[in-house]
Amino acid sequence: MDYPKSVPSAGLVNGRFADENPIAGTPGSLIPASWGNSVTQEILNAITAAGLMPSENQTDQLSLAIKELAKLDPQQSFPVQVYRKNLVINGNFDIWQRGTVNLGPYTGAYIADRFRCDWNGNAGVSISRQSFALGQGEVPNEPRYFMRWQQITAGVGASVHKISQAIESVRTLAGKTATLTFWAKADTARQLNVTVAQYFGAGGSVDTVMPVGSFQLKTSWTRYSATIQVPSLAGKTLGSSGNDFLRLSFDLPLNVLQVIDLAQIQLEEGRVSTPFELRSPGDELMMCQRYYEKTYSQDVSPGSLIGPYGALISTVRQGQTGFASQPMAQWTFKVEKRAVPSFSLFTTTPKGVSGQWRSGSDEVSSGNARTLGASTRGVWVDNSDIGVITQSYYIHATADAEL
Template sequence: MDYPKSVTSAGLVNGQFVDENPVAGTPGSLIPATWGNAVTQEIVNTITAAGLMPSENQTDQLSLAIKELAKLDPQQNFPVQVYRKNLLINGNFDIWQRGTANLGPYTGAYIADRFRCDWNGSAGVNISRQNFALGQTEVPNEPRYFMRWQQITAGVGASVHKISQAIESVRTLAGRAATLTFWAKADTARQINVTIAQYFGAGGSVDTVTPVGSFQLKTSWSRYSATIQVPSLAGKSLGSSGNDFLRLSFDLPMNVLQVIDLAQVQLEEGRVSTPFELRSPGDELMMCQRYYEKTYSQDVPPGTVTGPYGALISTVKQGQTGFASQPLAQWTFKVEKRGTPSLSLYTTTSKGVAGQWRSGSDDMSSANARALGVSTRGVWVDNSDVGLIAQSYYIHVTADAEL
């Protein structure tokens, strides 16, 4: 809304209304009907948006409407932006616990935390963390990283080229409007398709897949946005395995050589795209660790030979004397896992047997290292049946509770 500056007959002075001045002989400004109606309609729209009925005789309705619209609603129905949270974890690509690149062009799965990369048709793809230059202005908020999908082998007959994230609970956004926003670019003009899938868990209803939109990527960073109505769950049944989710998927072109970059991905409730929600790397890491955690330092890929630093440690005090001769250590998770995780064991040095306890002197490897008593809170790691000499022993572990 603005003053009727384009209506010259309104008689504005310095862009504003003025009164008639009989002494100076200057007329007062006029109020055009279109402008007066527009002002009134602005106020009426605000009143009705607050659930009130406009009344000619009530002069406090605008203030009542503003107070109503500004209320904090425990149901988060309105205003959504007051509670705005990015439902995606690691949408800024800050966390890469599994390493900053995939293990090889034919190895997909999770690379950047919470984002799964899948492809087939004998395609070869390098997934990697890329750095934004300090002070760049193409993508706002001074992000540190973005994800790159670099296809180096086109492949033949592929049916899946996908970057996706599963959001815990199929109830997420069910029956509500949501808005997706992301930044992307490609090596040339390329079309990607985005979908939302509701997965009801093993034994539940068949998946519901809903298109979000098709987007034509450019060779420079651009912001893309689309609003979707997520289907209701009415008439659906939930599986009993506790692994239901809402999956956001970026479906990429298949059987072509290509480079696609992705940054600042946000999925939020409501029909309005808001600025990207910036969470601290520490908060983002804790959210990621609900699904994946390791004993290695954050940027060290599991399986890397790092020595005993950060590993679980157990001191065998009595060699070859039964239970007391076995390494045993408790690993309490920093963040309770979504479900009971799968455990992987890694040796600390290049010597000995992979996935076994290794002595501090690096001259002794266990034979039967195992995860024992796994729960959502932690795990014991011990060694069964084989006695070891008295010494300190080390082992690295990862816990995976991804959907």
């Protein structure tokens, strides 16, 4: 961009615009239409390149565009600490520690890590991990997986069909502008309502719920985006339980047979939707393990009877008697938990019942395994039964500190 020096009639003085001087009798410079249009277009190009919608009445769009365009590109090889803009954990649906499908069509709660699924009205819903085909061109960045909500029983009188994530701390985005972006499709045209809610914890202020938008889903993958102003916390009271959060919720149609797919969910600060932040599965797993961890390998669902692989191990040696002849092992978590978790114990083989220590030969078991000394860093698992024979014993466990 430059002054219109190639237009003689513009009347530039020393290459710049000049005012009219009635005393000296010199005219003022003219602004050719082509030059004025090109200046406007140059500014519009910067505004649209930043993802903003040009507005006649808004006078700060160029500065906003410059700030947005100056941000680091998550596609570049900068250290991960430089960005980390997506507040949603597992938004790419890479981590499924609890298994890749819900245990039964009427069982909700968590399936994909950090995403809670809830429904009522006797609906039957299958939540599952689905794979993208290699090289598909509909959703960018070559994602591996997406989440599918498949309603196999419509149900009657439902009030809740929801996929949500609780983002730790109600202070998250408080008083700021945020932008939600996600990819979705459905079996037919469906309306998906999205909200953000501030939950202040037990004993705190009443929830504040803000609508993000209503989105008409199509039968092909489509990118959706909306901007929201999150309220400040002025005048609010925080509960004392440490379980406050910001909840992002996708509310699905009620009492209908339907298939809805979600992928690449991103919630970020700012009023501009930017490219989806790609994090490695290893990084994403560590973020998920702040809330849930297991002794099983990542591709093994909790409760699977796979033997001692990865299980806690305790060896009862010859000469131990009484309480000393009980299995006891320490489980140190890979990632410190958000809060002291709740635990589930699982046997390693088909013999016995869930939660038993099993011996290496699978002939001796004890039905009174228990946890004690739990903290955010780990837990002890022991036994309160009578003495057991000299062998090695195994048990699997999960730790749940979800909000």
